[in-house]
C-alpha cells in the first residue's frame with residue numbers, strides 16, 4: 001500500500017494544491033480523502049474537481065453532508081454561514097460527487113471514516129477517552145484513519161494484553177511503524193489540509209507505505225502554502241472575515257517568523 005491521505009480540505013485550493021505537489025514529489029500517486037472537502041473556504045468546486053481526479057476513495061464529512069443533505073445540525077454560526085454560502089455556489093457535478101462519498105470504507109488492513117467508527121454518521125470527535133474506547137470497540141481492522149478534529153493524533157490499543165488504549169502524540173515528520181501481525185490496533189488522525197486548528201497554519205496530511213499485509217510506515221507531513229491567497233479569496237467571496245484571518249499564522253510562544261510560516265516545534 002502506498003498512498004497520501006488527506007482530510008478537512010475545507011475548500012482551500014491553495015493548501016490542497018501544495019499538498020498534492022508535495023505528495024507527488026515524494027512519489028505518492030494514489031490519494032485517499034477522509035472528508036470535509038468543502039465548507040469555510042472559497043473554492044469548493046475547484047477542490048472537488050481536483051480530488052475527483054485524484055482519489056480512488058473519498059469519505060463523507062459533516063460539511064459535505066451539510067451541503068448535499070440539506071441540514072445544518074450542530075453547525076455553529078460561522079460554519080452555518082459558510083454552509084449556506086457553499087450550498088449556493090456548488091455546481092451540480094460537485095454536489096453529485098459529494099453525495100457519492102461513503103461514511104466508511106475498508107481498504108485492505110485499514111478502515112477510513114471522518115469522525116469515529118462508533119456511529120460514523122454522528123460525526124463524533126476522536127478526542128475524549130470514552131469516544132476513543134467506543135471507536136476501538138468498532139474497529140475490526142488493524143488500522144484506521146480519521147480526520148474531523150483538524151488536529152493530528154495517534155491512538156493504539158492492545159486488546160489481548162488487556163490494555164484499553166494508549167495515547168501517543170503524532171509529531172510532525174514522525175513516522176510510526178505498524179505491524180498488523182502483532183495484535184495492536186491503531187487509529188491515526190491525519191490533521192487538516194485546509195484549516196489546521198493549532199498554532200501551525202501549514203497544511204497537514206499523512207502518507208502510508210508498505211507491502212501488502214504490512215508492516216506499514218505512516219508519516220505525518222506538513223506543507224507551507226500561500227495562505228494569504230486563500231484568505232484573500234475568502235474575504236472577496238463575502239464570507240466572514242474571521243474565516244480568512246484564522247488561516248493566517250498567529251505569533252505565539254511556539255512560533256518563529258510567523259508570517260513565513262516557520263514553526264519551532266515543542267513536545
Ligand SMILES: [Fe+2]
Pocket residue numbers: 008010036061063148150
Ligand atoms: Fe472539518
